[in-house]
Amino acid sequence: xxxxxxxKCEPDVYSIDDLERDGRTGWDxxxxxxxxxxxxxxxxxxxxxxxxxxxxxxxxxAGIVRIERSGVPDPTQFDPKSEYHDPKSRRxxxxxxxxxxxxxxxxxxxxxxxxxxxDAALAxxxxxxxxxxxxxxxxxxxxxxxxxxxxxxxxxxxxKGAAGKQGAVxxKGAARTKxxxxxxK
DNA sequence: GCCAACGTTGGC
DNA sequence: GCCAACGTTGGC
Numbered sequence: 379x380x381x382x383x384x385x386k387c388e389p390d391v392y393s394i395d396d397l398e399r400d401g402r403t404g405w406d407x408x409x410x411x412x413x414x415x416x417x418x419x420x421x422x423x424x425x426x427x428x429x430x431x432x433x434x435x436x437x438x439x440a441g442i443v444r445i446e447r448s449g450v451p452d453p454t455q456f457d458p459k460s461e462y463h464d465p466k467s468r469r470x471x472x473x474x475x476x477x478x479x480x481x482x483x484x485x486x487x488x489x490x491x492x493x494x495x496x497d498a499a500l501a502x503x504x505x506x507x508x509x510x511x512x513x514x515x516x517x518x519x520x521x522x523x524x525x526x527x528x529x530x531x532x533x534x535x536x537x538k539g540a541a542g543k544q545g546a547v548x549x550k551g552a553a554r555t556k557x558x559x560x561x562x563k
Numbered sequence: 564g565c566c567a568a569c570g571t572t573g574g575c
Numbered sequence: 576g577c578c579a580a581c582g583t584t585g586g587c
Contacts, residue, residue, distance in 0.1 A: 388573090410582085433573055491574080509580045511572050 381420065382522035383427040384505060385443065385479070386513045387550045394429045394440040394484050402480040405514075405550045406452045407462050409474065413514045418475045420516075421448035427479065428517065428525050430505065431488065438490040439525050441483055448477040485529030499524045513550075 385405065387393070397403055408414055425445040431437055451472035454460040467473040494500050504515040517525075 386573090437574070511581060513572090 380519075381422065381425045382517040382519055383416070383421060383425060383445070384430055384439075384503075384515050384517050385427045385550070386430045386432040386505070388433045389431040389440070390433070392550050393431065394481075397429065397441075397443065397479070397481045398484055400481075402446060402478060403550070404450070404452070404476050404478050406454050406476045407550055408452065408476060408513060409462060409464075410512065413512055414473075414475055416514050416516070417477045418449045421445050421477050421514075423447060426482070426522060427514075428522065436488070436490040436492070438488045439485065439494065439529060440488050441481075441485050441529070442526065443479040444482050446478045446480050449475050450478060452476040486532045487529070489525060489528045493528060494525070497524065497528065 389395075392403070405417070408417065423446055425448075427443045427445060428439050429441045429443050431440045451469075452462070452474040454462040455464040455467045455472060455474045456469065457463055458465075462474075464473055494503060495506055500506065500521055502518070503521055504510055504512075504517075
């Protein structure tokens with residue numbers, strides 16, 4: 379059974395444009411146990427996800443991805459040079475997992491958070507709940523379908539946001555602080 | 564195990 | 576830059 383997910387990432391770190399260019403990417407850098415468990419136990423090849431731009435101007439739903447693999451050991455945990463290196467993790471039993479996602483589509487226009495919030499059909503969307511900070515959350519099929527419909531319709535007004543167009547150097551699962559972003563430049 | 568201090572996330 | 580809402584850490 380196909381399941382549906384919402385994957386958050388800061389576009390300054392990795393955006394839907396980067397994924398369109400790359401075609402496929404490892405969703406590495408997740409260091410939250412709940413999200414790790416989703417990727418290890420629940421996400422399956424063929425599942426679909428909304429790619430959400432967080433910490434952006436404006437934040438919102440940017441496109442659609444397909445889960446290609448999941449539960450894959452995240453290589454950054456074994457890389458001493460990575461800021462996500464975890465010296466306690468063993469190769470025989472990796473602590474941190476990632477999924478691999480492929481590009482499906484970029485929305486005709488980003489669906490801003492305001493628009494998601496104002497939509498009655500999305501009232502139960504987990505990312506709209508106060509205090510929710512998980513970088514990956516499950517979606518109902520109806521929620522996924524609704525966001526896809528909103529994304530397919532080009533708004534009659536509104537300017538296209540200047541999406542970040544940087545190389546794929548960062549990690550997706552964990553947002554970077556502005557300080558770290560600055561340091562990375 | 565408790566909990567205060569601190570760090571992170573992410574919208575605004 | 577601010578701050579609410581977490582999660583993590585470490586002393587006890």
